[in-house]
Amino acid sequence: MISSDNIGGAITIRFEGDSGDGIISMGKVAARTAARLGYHVYTYSTFLAVVRGGQVTFQLRIGSAPLLSQGDDPDILVALNRKAFTDAGPRVRPGGIILHPSIRDDWPKTGPDVRMIDVPLEELSIRETGSARCKNIVASGILLGLLGFSRREGEDVVREMFGGKEGDIADMNVIALGAGYEYGEQAGDVTDHLRFPVLESCRRLLLSGNEAVALGALVGGVRFFAGYPITPASEIMEWLAAEMPKIGGTMIQAEDEIAALAMCIGASFGGVKSMTATSGPGLSLMIELLALAGMAELPVVVIDVQRAGPSTGMPTKEAQGDLNLAIHGSHGEVPRVVIAPQSVADCFRQTIEAVNIAHRFHIPVIVLSSQSLSHRMQTINLSDLHNVPLFEEPFWKPGVVDEQYKRFMQTPDGMPSCRSIPGMEGGMYRAGGLEHDETGNPNFDPEVRRRMVERRRERMHAIQRAFHEMESGEFDCACRSELGLVSWGATASAVFEALQQLKGEGHTFCHLMPRILWPLPDTTFRHFFASGLKYLFVCELNATRQFAEILRARYTAELIKHGVEVISITKDDGLPFTPGELKTAILKELANRACEPKGM
Amino acid sequence: MISSDNIGGAITIRFEGDSGDGIISMGKVAARTAARLGYHVYTYSTFLAVVRGGQVTFQLRIGSAPLLSQGDDPDILVALNRKAFTDAGPRVRPGGIILHPSIRDDWPKTGPDVRMIDVPLEELSIRETGSARCKNIVASGILLGLLGFSRREGEDVVREMFGGKEGDIADMNVIALGAGYEYGEQAGDVTDHLRFPVLESCRRLLLSGNEAVALGALVGGVRFFAGYPITPASEIMEWLAAEMPKIGGTMIQAEDEIAALAMCIGASFGGVKSMTATSGPGLSLMIELLALAGMAELPVVVIDVQRAGPSTGMPTKEAQGDLNLAIHGSHGEVPRVVIAPQSVADCFRQTIEAVNIAHRFHIPVIVLSSQSLSHRMQTINLSDLHNVPLFEEPFWKPGVVDEQYKRFMQTPDGMPSCRSIPGMEGGMYRAGGLEHDETGNPNFDPEVRRRMVERRRERMHAIQRAFHEMESGEFDCACRSELGLVSWGATASAVFEALQQLKGEGHTFCHLMPRILWPLPDTTFRHFFASGLKYLFVCELNATRQFAEILRARYTAELIKHGVEVISITKDDGLPFTPGELKTAILKELANRACEPKGM
Amino acid sequence: MTQPEKQPISAQTSAQTADRPRRTYKGSGHPTWCPACGDYSVLGSLDRALTAFGKPEWEIVVVSGIGCSSRFPYFMNTYGFHSAHGRALPVATGLKLACPDLTVIAVGGDGDALAIGGNHFFHAMRRNLDITYLLMDNQTYGMTKGQSAPTSMMGSRSKSSPYGTVELPVDPVWAALTMGASFVAQGASFDIAQLTGLILQALRHRGTALVNVMSPCVTFNRSLDKEYIQSHSYLIGTDHDSGDFHAALHLVLDAEGRFPLGLIYRKEHPTLEERIGGITSHAGGSNTKVDIDKIAAQFL
Amino acid sequence: MTQPEKQPISAQTSAQTADRPRRTYKGSGHPTWCPACGDYSVLGSLDRALTAFGKPEWEIVVVSGIGCSSRFPYFMNTYGFHSAHGRALPVATGLKLACPDLTVIAVGGDGDALAIGGNHFFHAMRRNLDITYLLMDNQTYGMTKGQSAPTSMMGSRSKSSPYGTVELPVDPVWAALTMGASFVAQGASFDIAQLTGLILQALRHRGTALVNVMSPCVTFNRSLDKEYIQSHSYLIGTDHDSGDFHAALHLVLDAEGRFPLGLIYRKEHPTLEERIGGITSHAGGSNTKVDIDKIAAQFL
């Protein structure tokens, strides 16, 4: 369970300025320093799709306990231009602070009890480093000083962040940070009320959803990656391009998405754990080959970082519109697993889970991330790197066999029989997409066909039976409320906050947040429906209520039996849900229903 | 409504022999002759996937009224080898006839009251034409003679069928037919009880599902076809390759299915009606571009002749497994129409309907045929060629415009605004797959996005509102029975026969056989559910109950309200349903339910 | 039954256009490219070439795939189709075959043309349809922020090749030439005068014409900047016989990492439309009188 | 954390194989091809070449797409992968990159290789991975019963081109050569001795090796039968310098509709595996000791 925000403290800091102002680095220095000190961090930034200047924002939330979201109105605003001030100044919370390099009188008024501090960023940068270009790190320093964060950690962060760059840029930035830090320390008393301790002093990793997926792949044992660039998934390939060679793995940029998946399938046939990553348009192109992996019973992981579709759609915008494609997309019927991570930590863990499931069940696994999650940064614990169960696929034992080796042997429990791998003596067989018998040879006999269709169906059941060994979701259905909520993927953060707010107003919801979306956790859902539920809200970011429809199709009998009404809360405008938006929508639907009996 | 088999008479003839025996031509001569005389004809043949010899069967059913199926046990068997005799001899119906070139004593026994006639095919062929190669047409002749069909019609058919071939082959076959005819005429009295008159003496076309689709395309105004070969859809492209040039249209064989659909989209942008045809693997590859057509609001028709999947699957086998892909296949959400013809006549009419819908609503339309339907031959009336409503797309009127031409104008009723076509002055606009505003320019503003999502949703409603103007299905829900049945596509024939048999045994079913599967005919279904229905059987050829799940998702509320139980009858073994199989499965389910209250 | 008739293009032009001002083929809005992106000059060159070509805006269609360069249609005042990544050529092919009177110009980047769209490039070149293809080669994927492209130099570093690429780069000019293009030229975005001339020749050429343009991505690929191109290119001499296939092959083979700028190859042979047209008239085809009964008679 | 270790191939071979009889690489069942299909001889030639090559069956993988020729893996006694139409090369690429010790042989037909698979062909040739590609060219789509293929002669009639094809045919040998293949040879199915030799050389070549085989489809393309090939082919002379790219180009250019049979081009240069291997060792990569903490430190 994700803990609530109420434990310990949390503050929200917003950095905003021109695209040339170095806003992202400015924020990242502060974020990383906090993470190293043991704080939990959640960041969110906006910038334009095509690099061509414009306003950049970086919102940073720091807390002593795990954070659900990037927060709302800032406690501290670092505003580097007028627009930043106009945008966010009035929203700074009472008791908050605005840092700015040069305020003018004609700028708009801020709320009551907000302090403004003039910070001579450029002057300090020039004075200390001889150049104005470190002014953003001066700002980071001021912030660290104000909050009383360790200067040494901050300096380490800066040194490492700029270490790769040419010349003495790292040193200059360390100096800049120090100058800012001293400046901030002096004004430090104004932030006393914004300071709070870490609960557990440990070093945390701060990384984006895409980075977490890529790191998860490495940790999960993926040693072959083929990809093709596409927003917002490219960073996964890019990070692995740098890291794969360091561990003897291979990353290849393919000529297109079809080739990328084909290469992964080839590598998988060779016994090497393989993965590709793409976004919607690429997933559409991969659908034919996904069925090949399914028929040939080859493990492979496909990451789909969803963006707003259809077609080219809005490549830089958020959506959860690829669920149907992931679950149903193929000519004919082929088993596959669909997983949706709910946070950055989940991106890491569920990628590993995807690799495990693929190899345990010999099945393609699709991981549905999404744009907002891919670029969001959150902390994960360093120890998480080591506490992950890795599945070791038991291969067939090479040797001389009497008859032909049977790759597709029938097993009573729906589990796959062990694979032989090229290079293993006696294990020669032919994989392929044609319907086949137990040896892999093509066979269209109706009886054989029926067995194989059954085999593929049983595989899905076997996976469901193993759910208790997996983190298949965040399930809280013991609360015995009439109100239930289901959601999936990146919306989790907004949903959890909305649920907290609703609870505060007296509406307690049971909730089900499955991570494994296909096959569905039938037992959990059936218990849920039988628990006295009356209204089931399903929240998702698409227009056709994809997950809700899947639930309705699968649990029609239960919904009928227990008289549960499914109510969809959806939107598809390219933006993530905000907690407030969700709360309002849910309350409205409840109000409608409460009125109904009276009105009639 | 498809009429019942009971009006007038019907006989079933089975031709069977070696792949070298000319079985198909033998049967086709008889089939075409019957069709020209005004009989209804339904044929079904089996042969091996890869051309390499083996047993070939051609089953021919002739009736005085429209036929639902190829029939079951034959009245007449033309057995050219021993296997043919062993296979089908014992199944010949009482009063039936077996024609064979040389029977041996050790061959198995046939049923009672079956006459065997020795037909010296080779001898007659050699005697009359100097060669044994016309022996198959001798057999056709004997059959025509036996049934008293017009010899002149038969000769015309033969002359036209072989007219294109080199040398005097046509003449030789005409002679062979005559020789056979005389031989058959002499034995003609044995078939008196198998003869029946035509009800309406008119010339009927006899064609396969694939040919009907291709002909429908031409009649429907398609003037651009791009395709890529694939079993069992290739004949559509092949026929159009020969015919398109005759009417000034274009057929191009593309480098793959993606290119094929891209070309169609290009042609459609140019204002020319365009179509492609493929099977499952090709449809999977087309999914990305299908979304482009949807976003750019360009009409295009995609024929998917389903075969057993997934992946390469069983290319020569029957299945209805692509429904989910057709309805849900795309990243993000894009409107499309899915139509499933139920007969050869439907292949013709629904292809035209598909073209009409595409151009009326500016939307991609997928037509789901299937292997068994594609190669089945049935008669359609010559007059049907002319009684089809063709939609004339009203284009934008060229001229100089004040502002920019608005291609994607909002209309109150969800209908598309008129298209300008390249070449039209003043109508310049940009089509594309990015989210856009009314002019077509990219626009990711949440407000614009919401409008466009709504626009796409409304388009689907507009189509539903127009259903009454279309042959959207065979709906019989006025019978007020507790028993209902829904099915789609090629299964219709077996379903209708099963329903007749069930009725004979006292079970009257209401039935809904939608031709337009997406969007669904909501009004019809809602009435149906409210009509006192208790059990709804959904019959389809796939393992995951695709259509049933779609109904459950969409009509959950109605199913709950009226307490309707959905019962799926499915199979996925590569073979079509037989009426008997369906009947048995349905009766079994009914028996289970009848027992339930007692057992508890 | 009457068949929907395609209007001849002339009939679709309104009367009052006789004495209108100089046509502009560029759109009115400012392109969303980065300042100094090479593609601006390609846009300018195409505008000029079209002005000289003289066809009205509404008889021209610019078709693209996806990429920075593929945003092109939005900056034009012609009909345009911004299709899907890699698919500009088959969309253009369908359009041109369906509407042979239109001038169809396909545009795209090196990734669009030669990575995901490589197969269509290959087949378009051998088809010899009468279209012009403007390829903006910046040796990178600009739109997705700088991964390596099929044209990236061996060993070049990018976001997706931090240790340098390991594949032989594709030379679009060589590829087009050997795959059967009937017109192959190469320009550079900074030489608008030459580029305009090459594009105009390409537009006038009957058959598939490739104009490859070295067009720097100033944001994501500093290694192929104007200076690099200038120091690694040369103008093709007047002694080059562009009608000689062997000479063209050798010109490219001998370039050895430098970019020959100018017309490399041009030879007219029957276009795809002409060949298809031949079939149509052989089959007696005409759009206006369609006798369905005759066609359907084969099923009697 | 321990990483799953890939066993070295030798360790996967059981002990008792030392003195087993002559290996057979052909499967025991009878191929499902039509009698007299050209592909039988290709199967025989590969079997012989592999015998000479000497690697055990279980270290060989035959990867194909879809088509009659692509049924090949089912007729072999090696590991095999009958993938999807057009995808033999990328599947083979992934396999070989992941398992460089295996001998990977891709096989397929002209449609598989050059129509739907054309882009992969194009990119495989420039990658120069150490794989062998056997292309069975019958100038038709055999499996789907005789439509025209990219290699079909201009004007040839087929089910899909009843009035004759209208596109310039692709010459697989020319395509491979110009796209960057480091080994290009051509054989004919009826000359098993030569074909065996060419395949053996291809297997031994380090880098992407194409062997194009004229292999008639006796059922659906009578125009390319044994007689036609015999009368339209010639053995490449001993004077041809197969190490000379220009000579190879001219050999193909001068063939003019005839098929040169023999080794056309061979030149060893670094393979893709070697180049990637270079990066791996530069980056200090090794599969056995993976220090996740070190890698993750960048996120601290």
Ligand SMILES: Cc1ncc(C[n+]2csc(CCOP(=O)(O)OP(=O)(O)O)c2C)c(N)n1
């Ligand atoms: C199917 C698909 N795959 C990937 C992408 C992502 N994508 C958009 S543009 C592009 C490459 C752009 O490179 P190029 O064609 O060279 O154009 P440039 O931006 O350099 O002008 C890619 C990979 C996409 N839109 N669709």
Ligand SMILES: Cc1ncc(C[n+]2csc(CCOP(=O)(O)OP(=O)(O)O)c2C)c(N)n1
């Ligand atoms: C995606 C897809 N498209 C089309 C097909 C149908 N198909 C199977 S084999 C084939 C072509 C075979 O031709 P070729 O590769 O030359 O092999 P051949 O049979 O001639 O040996 C085609 C088009 C398919 N299986 N999958």
Ligand code: SF4
């Ligand atoms: S990113 Fe590169 S290619 Fe794209 S607009 Fe900017 S400079 Fe041009």
Ligand code: SF4
């Ligand atoms: S159809 Fe042609 S290619 Fe296929 S097996 Fe028969 S002869 Fe060979």
Ligand SMILES: [Mg+2]
């Ligand atoms: Mg580029």
Ligand SMILES: [Mg+2]
């Ligand atoms: Mg072939």
